[in-house]
Amino acid sequence: MTTDTSPTPAAEPHGPADRPAVRAATAADAEAVTRMRSEYVLSTPLSEEWIRRCAQELAPRLTPTGDARAFVIDAPDGTMAACALALIRPVLAAPAYPHGVAAHIQVVATHPGHRRRGHARAVLTALLDHLAATDHVTLFELHAAVEAQPLYRELGFSGSPALMRMTRLAQPTSTTADSVAGTTAGTARHRPNRLTPDQYADTLPKSTAFACVYFTDEDDRPVQLHSVYSPEHPWQLAGGTMDHGERPFETAVRECREETGLTVSGPPRLLAAVYGLPGAQWPYSTIGMVFDGGRLTAEQIGGIALDPREHDEVRVLSLDRWKPLMPARDFARLHAVAEARRTGRAAYCGTWDRDDA
Known part of the structure; x- marks a missing residue:
């Protein structure tokens, strides 16, 4: 579409005689x-x-x-x-x-x-x-x-x-x-x-919404799950798409329990809000919330029970080791979430766009 969208006051027509034919x-x-x-x-x-x-x-x-x-x-x-x-x-x-x-x-x-x-x-x-x-x-x-x-x-x-x-x-x-x-x-x-x-x-524009949980080990290294269905997003936080009638934290708790067997208790602590524009393969924008799940002991991490239909591996790595394993936008989100945990200030990830993997 044209970028000629907002005429300057001096150039904008003011009367019938000035209007273009x-x-x-x-x-x-x-x-x-x-x-x-x-x-x-x-x-x-x-x-x-x-x-x-x-x-x-x-x-x-x-x-x-x-x-x-x-x-x-x-x-x-x-x-x-x-x-x-x-x-x-x-x-x-x-x-x-x-x-x-x-x-x-x-x-x-x-x-x-x-x-x-x-x-x-x-x-x-x-x-x-x-x-x-x-x-x-x-x-x-x-x-x-x-x-x-x-x-x-x-x-x-x-x-x-x-x-x-x-x-x-x-x-x-x-x-x-x-x-x-x-x-x-x-x-x-x-x-x-x-x-x-x-x-x-x-x-109105339509959106899909998700909620997920950020875990680390006791050394503050992020815990992520390897996806069996999404090569575009190979490493993921525990979480998923909201169901009808759910509130975001309810989604995070349910999805975490289904994907890991872990039960997250409140009160909710929001680490990041995520937004992405629609893309060629998906017509809706994406809105998400990331909640703090706390630090897991080695025993808790070892007891994670994966749903084989969604994930096949759990890894605990430092941020610098996660970076080469993830698309740039996914790592940017992970880094922002880790900083939010460290500083106590919630992050806003506003460019998690569909066509920017």
Whole structure:
């Protein structure tokens, strides 16, 4: 997505005469839109052959009977200054999208020479309005660059950059109360209608949660278990994913007992909070808590009873010896947890991302 998302105050249009002229794209614009996508959206630009093929495919879809809609701003020299492209697709109907129609915002792009003028906002707003009014779209989705999120959130999208969504239902008729409150038609047009709790929840980013227990031996060397199912995370703390209705410490106690036979007693002492963004292989973010399980005697470590379906070895090593055995992000988390135990200050591990193993 374009990074032209927050026009400077001096450049932002202030009145009708200052606003850029936005028009609906036609089949004749297919090549220009394709080139904008190639140059300013894709990480690797398309070859001329692929530009030709994509333009030929897009052209018939940019018609009233096609499934593509786009709005553009023309530069004074006749080239394309900015564009926004959406592809319409059917979905199973639901209260938040009663017509069973959704749109994926495929492209929002602005030529570098025309950025910081509100062009991205203008073409995207026109596109959203058209989709809602003409194509009965109420569910909108897009993938965003991190720097583009402020604009999309302002227009009503929510979620993580991996998938931002917005549900825009038909606006109710204006009331006297609206007028008294100073709500103008122009302001209300881009504000999402108030949703039911279920509808709102459907727009939010989803997360999985886990909880685990950090043990050391009496010399403060971390105790970890070797996984039989996860080569990406070969060495793990005792713990796992939360079940419905569980609180984090309850999960940690249950998972520890199932995986090691050890029973952890409270009160809970939080060592670290962990967060990771979703990745290509998993669509949800990850939230976790690491609790202090204390120091184990040699007898306790020797009595650990592993679940062979999950782990096949227990090791006790110093931090420097753990480092070469683990992915960088896993070791960073382990090191942060060890420091939290040592200093008494809980750690925050905020970059335990899925695609960063």
